[in-house]
Amino acid sequence: MSTTTSTPHVGETHAEHEHHEPGLIGRYIFSKDHKVIGVQFLFTGLIFLILGGLLALAVRWRIAWPTSEVPLFGKMLDDAGTVTGSEYAVLFTMHASVMIFFVIIPILVGTFGNFVIPLHIGARDMAFPFLNGLSYWMMPLAGIIILFGFFVEGGAAAAGWTSYPPLSVIASNGQTCWCISLILVGTSSIMGSVNYITTIIKMRAPGMTLHRMSLTVWSIFITSILVLFGTPVLTSALILQILDRHAGTTFFSHDGQPLLYQHLFWFYSHPAVYIMILPAMGVVSDVLSVFARKPIFGYRAMAYSMVGISGLGYIVWGHHMFQSGMNPALGTTFMISTMLIALPSAVKTFNWLGTLWGGNIQFTTPMLNALAFVSMFVIGGLSGIFMAATPVDIHIHDTYFIVGHIHYVLFGGSLFGVFAGVAFWFPKMFGRMLNETLGKIHFIGTFITFNCTFFPMHIVGAAGMPRRYAAYAVEQGTTNTWAHLQPYNEFMTYSALALGAFQILLFVNIFWSIFAGKKAPRNPWNANTLEWTLPSPPVHGNFFPIPEVYRGPYEYSSPLVAEDYLPQSRKLDPEAEEKERRMEAEGH
Amino acid sequence: MAFNMERLRAASIAILMLAIPASRLFAQAGEPAPRAGAAVALAPSGAAAIPLMPEIISTYGASVDWLFYLILGITLFMMILVFALFLLFVVKYRHQEGRRAKFVHGNTRLEWIWTSATAAVLLWLVFEQRDTWNEIKQKDLATFENPYVVRVFAEQFGWHFLYPGPDGKFEPSDEKDIFPGINPLGLKDPKADKYSSVLMVPENVPVICELISLGKYDQESGKSTLPVLHSFFQPNLRFKQDLVPFHPAKIWFQILPGTLRSQDNGERKFEIACAELCGLGHYTMRADLQVLSEEKLKAGIGYDWKTAKGKF
Numbered sequence: 001m002s003t004t005t006s007t008p009h010v011g012e013t014h015a016e017h018e019h020h021e022p023g024l025i026g027r028y029i030f031s032k033d034h035k036v037i038g039v040q041f042l043f044t045g046l047i048f049l050i051l052g053g054l055l056a057l058a059v060r061w062r063i064a065w066p067t068s069e070v071p072l073f074g075k076m077l078d079d080a081g082t083v084t085g086s087e088y089a090v091l092f093t094m095h096a097s098v099m100i101f102f103v104i105i106p107i108l109v110g111t112f113g114n115f116v117i118p119l120h121i122g123a124r125d126m127a128f129p130f131l132n133g134l135s136y137w138m139m140p141l142a143g144i145i146i147l148f149g150f151f152v153e154g155g156a157a158a159a160g161w162t163s164y165p166p167l168s169v170i171a172s173n174g175q176t177c178w179c180i181s182l183i184l185v186g187t188s189s190i191m192g193s194v195n196y197i198t199t200i201i202k203m204r205a206p207g208m209t210l211h212r213m214s215l216t217v218w219s220i221f222i223t224s225i226l227v228l229f230g231t232p233v234l235t236s237a238l239i240l241q242i243l244d245r246h247a248g249t250t251f252f253s254h255d256g257q258p259l260l261y262q263h264l265f266w267f268y269s270h271p272a273v274y275i276m277i278l279p280a281m282g283v284v285s286d287v288l289s290v291f292a293r294k295p296i297f298g299y300r301a302m303a304y305s306m307v308g309i310s311g312l313g314y315i316v317w318g319h320h321m322f323q324s325g326m327n328p329a330l331g332t333t334f335m336i337s338t339m340l341i342a343l344p345s346a347v348k349t350f351n352w353l354g355t356l357w358g359g360n361i362q363f364t365t366p367m368l369n370a371l372a373f374v375s376m377f378v379i380g381g382l383s384g385i386f387m388a389a390t391p392v393d394i395h396i397h398d399t400y401f402i403v404g405h406i407h408y409v410l411f412g413g414s415l416f417g418v419f420a421g422v423a424f425w426f427p428k429m430f431g432r433m434l435n436e437t438l439g440k441i442h443f444i445g446t447f448i449t450f451n452c453t454f455f456p457m458h459i460v461g462a463a464g465m466p467r468r469y470a471a472y473a474v475e476q477g478t479t480n481t482w483a484h485l486q487p488y489n490e491f492m493t494y495s496a497l498a499l500g501a502f503q504i505l506l507f508v509n510i511f512w513s514i515f516a517g518k519k520a521p522r523n524p525w526n527a528n529t530l531e532w533t534l535p536s537p538p539v540h541g542n543f544f545p546i547p548e549v550y551r552g553p554y555e556y557s558s559p560l561v562a563e564d565y566l567p568q569s570r571k572l573d574p575e576a577e578e579k580e581r582r583m584e585a586e587g588h
Numbered sequence: 589m590a591f592n593m594e595r596l597r598a599a600s601i602a603i604l605m606l607a608i609p610a611s612r613l614f615a616q617a618g619e620p621a622p623r624a625g626a627a628v629a630l631a632p633s634g635a636a637a638i639p640l641m642p643e644i645i646s647t648y649g650a651s652v653d654w655l656f657y658l659i660l661g662i663t664l665f666m667m668i669l670v671f672a673l674f675l676l677f678v679v680k681y682r683h684q685e686g687r688r689a690k691f692v693h694g695n696t697r698l699e700w701i702w703t704s705a706t707a708a709v710l711l712w713l714v715f716e717q718r719d720t721w722n723e724i725k726q727k728d729l730a731t732f733e734n735p736y737v738v739r740v741f742a743e744q745f746g747w748h749f750l751y752p753g754p755d756g757k758f759e760p761s762d763e764k765d766i767f768p769g770i771n772p773l774g775l776k777d778p779k780a781d782k783y784s785s786v787l788m789v790p791e792n793v794p795v796i797c798e799l800i801s802l803g804k805y806d807q808e809s810g811k812s813t814l815p816v817l818h819s820f821f822q823p824n825l826r827f828k829q830d831l832v833p834f835h836p837a838k839i840w841f842q843i844l845p846g847t848l849r850s851q852d853n854g855e856r857k858f859e860i861a862c863a864e865l866c867g868l869g870h871y872t873m874r875a876d877l878q879v880l881s882e883e884k885l886k887a888g889i890g891y892d893w894k895t896a897k898g899k900f
Contacts, residue, residue, distance in 0.1 A: 086868035160865045166833060167816040167867060253814050258832055292681070298694035301703075323819065323863075325832040328725035332718060339710040346706045347699070349670065354698070356677040358690030363682070371678065378670050382663035389659055389713060391652045391720040395826045398819060398863040462641055462656075464823030466863050469871035479859040479876065481642070481823065557689040564688060 030137075032129035033540050037136050038115030039429055042422070044140055045107035046507070048098050051147075055095035057500050062088045064486075064493035066471045088470035089158035090174075094146075096161035097178065100276065101185045102143055104414050108279040109189070109227070110136070112421055113196050113220045115429065119531035120217045122205025122549060122569075124541045127198040131191050138188035146181035149174030160468065162269070165252035165261050169244045176245060179238045186231045186238075193224035193231075200224075205530070207549030211303075212568065214529055214553040215296065218303045219282025222310045226271040226278075229314070234268035237261055262324055266317035274313045276410055277377075278306055280417025281348060284370040286553070287420050288355050290527045291367035293564050295554040297354030298347075305344035312341040322393045331390050338388040345381045349374065360557070360564070364525070365439030369420035372447050376412025380405060383458060398468075401461025407454045419443070419506070426510075427524050431536040432517030438509040445502035452495035460485045526565045529553045533569055551580065645858065645879065646825040647842040651720040653826070658716065662709060724827070729838055732794040737898040738787065741773060742818040742831050743802040744867045747860060747875035748772055751782040752898035754891040763805040763812050774805070787860060788878045788888045792845040798838050798900055801831040819864035822877055830864050838900070847879050854881035 031037060054073070061070055062083035074081025083091065114132065118125055126132045149156035154172025157163065168175055200221045204213070213221075241261065243249040250256040289296045296302060318326060318334030352374045361367070383405040387393045396402065419442075426434045465472065465482045473483040523532040530547055531538065547569040555566040560576045572580060644650055681689075729735070739758060741748040750773060752758050759781050765774035775781055789795050799820055803812035815833035822828075829839050848856055855878060862873035878888070886892055 085871060089865070089868050089870070158868060164817055164865070166814045167865065170814050170816070253833075255834055258817060259835075292689060293683075294689040295691065295693045297692070298699050301694070301699055323828050324830045325835060325837055328721065331721060331725065335717070335721070336714050339714050340707075342710055343703065343707055347703055350699070350702045351694075353670065353673055353677065354694070356674070356681060358692060359677070359681045360683050360687050360689040361678060361681050371674075375671065375674060378667060382667055385663055385710075385713070386656065386659050389655055389717045391717050391724060391826075392656050392659065394724060394828050395652055395656070395823065397828055398821070464642055464821070466821065466861055466871075468865045471871055474872050474874065479857050479874075481859040481861070554693075557691050559691060 030133060032125070032133050034114045034118050034126045034129070034132060035429070035537065035540075035542075037132050038111045038113075040136050041106045041110030041114060041139070042429075044136075044143070045103050045111065046510070048102035048106075048143060049503075050507075052095055052098035052103055053500055053503060055091050055098065057496060058083055059088065059091045059095055060493040060496040062091070062470060063472075064490040083470075085470040086155075086158065089160075089468070090150075090156050092468060093157050093160050093163075093178075094149075097146065097157065097182075099410070100161060100272070101182060102139070102146075104276045104410060104418070105185075105189065105272075106139055107418050108276060108283075108414060108421075109220065109223055110139070110192060112216065112279055112283055112425075113192060113224070115425060116214075116216050116531070117196055117199055117220060118203070118542060119428070119534070119538065120214050120529050120553075121200060121203065121208050122530050122543055122547050123199060123203040124543060124546070126195050127203055128195050132195050135188045135191035135195065138184050138191070142181040142184035142188065145177050145184065149177035149181075152177065162262075162265060163241070164265075165241060165244060165258050166254075168241060169253045176242060179242050179245075183235050183238050186235045189227045190231050193227040196220055196224040197228065205543070205546050205549050208568075211300070212549055212552045214282070215285040215299075215302055215306075216279070216282040219278045219285075219306055222306045223275050223278045226275050226310050226313060230268040230271040230275075233264055234272075237264035237268075240264075259321070259324060259326060262321055262326075263317070266320045267314075270317040270320065271310070271313045273409070274309055276414050277417075278309065280373060280414045280421075281306065281377075283417050283421040283424070284373045285352070285355075286529070287366045287370040287424050288352060288374070289554045289556060290424075290525050291362045291364055291370070292355055292359030293362070293556045294355060294359040295552075295556055296351070297357070298351040299552065299554065301347055302351055305347045308344040309341060312337060312344070316341055319388060319393070322390050323397045335388060335390045339385075342381065342385060342388065345377075349378055349381065364423075365434065365436055365443060366420045366424035366525075368440065368443045369416045369423060372443070373413055373416040373420060376408055376416060376450075379455075380408030380412055383408060395464065396461055398466055399461040400457040400465045400467055403467050404454050404457030404461055407457070411450060411454065416446075419446075422510070424525070425531075426513070427520030428531055428534075428536050428538070430514050430517070431520050432513050432515075433520050433524060434513045434517060435509050438505055438512075442502055442505040442509060445505070446499065449495050449499035449502060453492050453499050456488045456492050460488050526563070528555060528565050528567050530568055533567060550577075551584075642823045644824065644826065645844055645847045646827065647844055648720065648724050649824070649826040649844070651723070655717050655720060659713065662713075725829075727840060729796055729840055732796065732840070734894070734897060735794040735796045735840070736790060736893055737900060738789070738795065738797050739900075740787070740797045740799050740820060740831075741802050742799070742820070742862065742866075742873070743804055744813075744816065745862070745869035745873040747785065747787070747862075747873070748802075749784050749787045749875075750775075751784070751788075751889045751893070752896060753781040754896050755780065756896040756898045758900065763803070764810075766805045766807070773802075782889045782891070784889070786876045786878050786888075788880050788885055789843060790882060790885050790893075791843045791847055791879060794840055794842045796838055796840045796900075798836050799829060799831045800836045801833040803833075816866050817864045818862045818866045818873070820860065821863035822858060822860050824858045825877075828863055843879050848881060854884045855879070 058070060067082055069081035070077060070083060077087055078084050152173040154174060156174035157178035159168040159171045159175060200217060240251040244251055244253050252258050252261040285296055285302060316334060316338045318330055319338045322331045387396060423434055423439055463485060465485055473480045520536040522535055534542060549568050550571060551568055553568055557564045558566045560572060560580055641653060644653060737752060739750040759775040759777050761774045763774050765771055771778040801815040801818055803815040805812040818831040820829050820831060825841050827841055829837060848854060858877040860875045860877050862870060880888055
């Protein structure tokens, strides 16, 4: 291993004089250190992952066995211990809200954004450390408020995670908790994104040009722009909804415009889908390159396709509203833009394939999860084309086909991206290695049970089985079209239970390894980016001195050096340097 | 209608056009060409093997299914291609001690080709679906000469269907006149129109429905709850449309001739379901769509709809 950055020596810079050792609370609770805040986001997200997962299992239990008692948690439900139809609406609403706003966004954007950005661009911390801490502390507060909904009269929000009015306007008090909570989460996201954008623009180390940034940093940069322009729109829609609920206004209800809310909601929430997938794409690109021991294929196409996704991402929201009563002529417009947005995603997939081609692939836990991301994203991306086609969407809209699609993107995509990223940066976060065997068992179990849980959803969805139904066989509908699909539903529930059980391994691995894992060296993966030149974990302030950056992050298997990696901050001898400059000019 | 062999052939040719340059390029790059031909042959047959798309009973249903299977063919083909390459690369380029990965940063020409090929297929899909969408959702309903008309009312959690009666006109209604069971829609003269909790329609005649979302009226307090969103969904029709409160919408469909089979005895039932979350009892909001022969329809609604010439 060779590093040119020196070990920290205290008192070298002005910043160092300002820095004084905080106490235990200052260091681990109200910390302003970006690394600690990243880990805080991670743990908060993992706690909510348990909660969101249990809610999902209760949802699946009800679909498979509507009249059987729920094991272990039955006491928390009604007297008989079964999930009632109205509890079911609460369960799927809270499952989606928790997973989207308290698991995926905080972990992908909060954890990886905070932990990785300064380390990858060679900065000592975020541009606004206090704002960063504030952004984190908004999140648990918002979490408490949304969960408080369970204890208010009428129960927690039950109008779906989309919360369309007028239903949400007449819904129980939990809906107000839901709105306030989301406004806080949104504010947290906005504060985070301002910080990320400023840090990336202003605080890059010398030599770290935009085109030498890792794709993780690029992805969070673009995600932050999406957050910054999208979230205020959702926030305003939520404020209007609260006014409709409590102040007697009629923005979305009475003779107001229910569709206006849908437009405002999806103007944020479609970009939010990209907020939930772009950082995972960035993380996975980095992981693939490191473990294929090969430069990323088409670096600029990778970065610019994300720019393309963010631009197009703002003009496709109407595809959620094809059947909403919106002017059908607009349907055609949104269909065209939606078809176009498939293009950058396809480009990225081909480039990931190109990265694997000719590599020397190491199957570590982060790599396996990254490979799962690519293959599952292919299914999730391709199934999106069905609903982009307006006539096909007429049939599959609001059916399980959509539920299958979204889970292939958000679990098969985002969550495998999270697993890959956590396994990849774990040594740098905690100074310990994760257990590889446990990691691999968790991966294989998750991969198989995930597919068994979500793939059949496409099949029952094509049969027209509607989502958000607490039962498919009821007395009112004499034909009960979907009752014969019950064996599928039971199979999916068995798989979901197994999927949930495998996540226990994830938590065991993380918490066992933090205390008893193998000590991590500086650069366990022989990776190029700047964080791997630092001790694991890096000290507060990271770089002493700030490193000089000579090249992009993906120079693996370069002919200039004997090892198969070439760190961004390593200075080559003059002859090799000349060669490198020539290669760069040739477009390498 | 749109489902014929020529289109299927055009689809296969387009898929081949996509596959051949890709396979050649990988052959150039020193890799074995993927067996594109086999994948193309597999895609349509694999698509037809899925048994779960429900029976079609509307005139436009076949063109929706055509698009579904077309997209299924293309996406299955792409999935097989990508997964084949993926597995090939992962196995062939697995880590071996002492081997060095290729030091390649990209290939501009390859990237341009796969980008434009994907764009071409996506654009083709854009044009392929436009007519079907316009036929289903943008049709000028005034062009139907003697359509069968029904008003569809949705409330939490049930459906009501109103037929114009022998005079062909719908009665005015007022929520204050609502009496559940007797006059559930609050019609001025409940006897002038035909009310039913079943949607009864004839075969092979354009049916126009007006979709209206109702609040629930409480006679004691004299107040009604806010009407909410619902969605009229009938999978066999391949049709779905949300009901937006205060913004009634008109939709149309036509039952395929032959939907009534000889064993059906002149009547056949399908399920209408609400597809937009409308409250805690959303899943119970179902109704029957009944396709009836002329005689049974006359008996069902109590008058001859052809002479009544119903209008909104």
